Amino acid sequence: MDLRPIRTAHHRPPTVDRTPICDAPFVAMEFDAFGDVQVCCANALYPIGNVGEQSLREIWSGPRAAAMRAALSEGDMSLGCSVCRYRLTYGHGDLARDYYNNFPVSGGDPDWPFSLQFSLHNTCNLACVMCGADRSSRIRTQRSSLPPLPHAYGETFFEQIQPFLEHAGAVDFSGGEPFLVREHHRIWDLLIELDDRPLCSLTTNGTIWNERVEHVLDHLDNHISVSIDGMTPETLESIRVGASFDTVMRNIDRFLTYTRERGTILTMSWSLMATNWWELGMAARFAEERGIQLKVQTVIEPEFGVQRLPTAELRVVVETMEAESTHLVDELDLNRDMWVREVGRLRQELELRSGSGPRARCMEPPDPGHPQHLADMMLTGRPVLRDADLEAAFSEARTDLERWCDGSPIERFVADERGRLVELDAPLLLAGAAPDGVVDLPDLFRTLETAHGGSLWIGEQFDEGDRLVQMIWMGRPMRDKVGLVIRMISVTTEDGVVTLAAINDRLAPPSDEVAAEVPVTLLDRPAASVDQPRNAR
Ligand SMILES: C[S@@+](CC[C@H](N)C(=O)[O-])C[C@H]1O[C@@H](n2cnc3c(N)ncnc32)[C@H](O)[C@@H]1O
Numbered sequence: 001m002d003l004r005p006i007r008t009a010h011h012r013p014p015t016v017d018r019t020p021i022c023d024a025p026f027v028a029m030e031f032d033a034f035g036d037v038q039v040c041c042a043n044a045l046y047p048i049g050n051v052g053e054q055s056l057r058e059i060w061s062g063p064r065a066a067a068m069r070a071a072l073s074e075g076d077m078s079l080g081c082s083v084c085r086y087r088l089t090y091g092h093g094d095l096a097r098d099y100y101n102n103f104p105v106s107g108g109d110p111d112w113p114f115s116l117q118f119s120l121h122n123t124c125n126l127a128c129v130m131c132g133a134d135r136s137s138r139i140r141t142q143r144s145s146l147p148p149l150p151h152a153y154g155e156t157f158f159e160q161i162q163p164f165l166e167h168a169g170a171v172d173f174s175g176g177e178p179f180l181v182r183e184h185h186r187i188w189d190l191l192i193e194l195d196d197r198p199l200c201s202l203t204t205n206g207t208i209w210n211e212r213v214e215h216v217l218d219h220l221d222n223h224i225s226v227s228i229d230g231m232t233p234e235t236l237e238s239i240r241v242g243a244s245f246d247t248v249m250r251n252i253d254r255f256l257t258y259t260r261e262r263g264t265i266l267t268m269s270w271s272l273m274a275t276n277w278w279e280l281g282m283a284a285r286f287a288e289e290r291g292i293q294l295k296v297q298t299v300i301e302p303e304f305g306v307q308r309l310p311t312a313e314l315r316v317v318v319e320t321m322e323a324e325s326t327h328l329v330d331e332l333d334l335n336r337d338m339w340v341r342e343v344g345r346l347r348q349e350l351e352l353r354s355g356s357g358p359r360a361r362c363m364e365p366p367d368p369g370h371p372q373h374l375a376d377m378m379l380t381g382r383p384v385l386r387d388a389d390l391e392a393a394f395s396e397a398r399t400d401l402e403r404w405c406d407g408s409p410i411e412r413f414v415a416d417e418r419g420r421l422v423e424l425d426a427p428l429l430l431a432g433a434a435p436d437g438v439v440d441l442p443d444l445f446r447t448l449e450t451a452h453g454g455s456l457w458i459g460e461q462f463d464e465g466d467r468l469v470q471m472i473w474m475g476r477p478m479r480d481k482v483g484l485v486i487r488m489i490s491v492t493t494e495d496g497v498v499t500l501a502a503i504n505d506r507l508a509p510p511s512d513e514v515a516a517e518v519p520v521t522l523l524d525r526p527a528a529s530v531d532q533p534r535n536a537r
């Protein structure tokens with residue numbers, strides 16, 4: 001396996017046909033509960049606009065959408081596409097771009113998006129352990145002790161969305177629990193009025209069945225995905241807190257009858273975790289017997305993701321699943337690839353851990369070791385650049401950062417071979433903190449956490465040979481959409497490691513107040529703490 005990272009545009013050999021590496025910004029608009037518009041579900045760190053600040057037309061034809069189209073046309077995945085870049089490099093997890101690349105592209109500067117995805121509010125009746133306050137109103141108030149999320153979509157939005165619905169080819173609803181989000185019912189009513197309707201799909205927790213649900217099902221041909229993370233009452237109800245196993249199973253039967261009658265597709269969605277991996281095989285059999293496709297979601301949070309287990313435990317998981325494979329693969333057809341892929345990914349994770357050399361990182365949740373790790377990566381073995389090579393590297397880094405940071409200034413710091421700072425010209429990074437007290441690189445990263453408030457995540461880290469690209473995110477311990485993103489590009493010169501850095505503050509700032517963490521009880525695992533509060537926008 002070739003483990004060299006997929007490189008950004010300026011490092012890649014020129015492409016012949018300039019085909020975009022991903023079609024998302026040419027085809028999709030995704031609306032979240034804050035009114036932010038993204039081009040892709042996996043790209044929360046580079047929203048293209050907000051419905052409270054711009055019209056839908058301004059957003060779709062605006063500078064950030066244009067920047068994303070230009071970047072992906074050149075194979076540059078630096079504008080928030082870290083997850084796909086990481087997965088393309090390591091083959092670990094499904095690629096969001098595969099979804100968007102299914103849709104027709106109407107041109108380099110398309111008039112309308114083909115795909116619209118709505119998560120217009122976080123109203124939800126459940127508090128699933130791995131979910132967050134941005135997604136669930138119940139988590140927001142009960143677990144995170146935050147005030148309810150305001151409704152971001154007003155009358156202007158519903159007037160503007162009409163022509164977008166008329167031109168759309170695919171419309172998808174998530175949430176929150178989509179059937180409980182009042183804004184979604186307004187969109188469904190608009191869709192029902194259309195003569196020529198787009199393909200409709202939704203992802204539900206499967207707990208709700210009432211007249212409003214039947215109205216949506218009766219009047220639109222919906223493709224349905226039901227999230228189900230356990231095949232026993234004990235597992236499902238401990239993960240999907242507030243759900244009843246019997247109700248979800250009964251509703252799966254109803255959705256199956258419905259989709260068979262309407263000629264649409266029912267899928268089941270499984271968030272693979274340390275607390276349910278042993279029931280994935282049962283779920284695959286259950287789905288197979290009913291002709292349902294089972295889709296697996298990667299959960300990155302360290303408390304939950306099975307791939308984050310300590311190596312000894314992960315080895316047991318992989319060996320148990322591989323033993324199960326010997327019988328199971330022969331029983332599966334529709335779900336065989338899913339099973340083989342998931343087991344293969346976990347095996348690959350084990351192999352990556354035992355490999356030598358630095359590993360790329362992506363969406364690494366807060367860890368006390370991160371400041372030292374970031375510094376070590378900056379200092380390790382890149383070639384010393386001189387003269388024209390150095391000029392070119394700086395110019396390239398500036399171009400990359402300027403495209404990414406929306407015009408905020410590019411700052412600079414230099415460290416010697418031991419990581420001691422010999423130059424620090426970064427007032428925005430320091431946000432008022434005194435530079436005198438910051439003596440070395442780990443110190444700088446710890447200061448950023450204090451100065452900006454929030455915990456340090458490694459959003460992405462790619463060693464590109466003669467330069468290191470790192471993106472850090474000062475956010476909440478749970479990956480709610482909050483915080484400040486800092487991108488750094490480091491090269492080694494005769495003077496030391498020179499880093500150019502820029503801030504993008506498009507996300508909501510982290511809250512100053514820190515609430516007491518409320519533990520979540522997990523099956524067969526120690527209590528884990530979950531998210532802390534955030535500011536409403
Ligand atoms: C946020 S939910 C919204 C729709 C609906 N409430 C549901 O649960 O299906 C969408 C999907 O995200 C999944 N999900 C929740 N937390 C997750 C996490 N931390 N990582 C990955 N997927 C997650 C859910 O299981 C669900 O399939």
Ligand code: SF4
Pocket residue numbers: 124125126127128131132135136139175176177205240
């Ligand atoms: S049902 Fe969906 S939105 Fe609600 S808490 Fe669970 S995963 Fe989150």
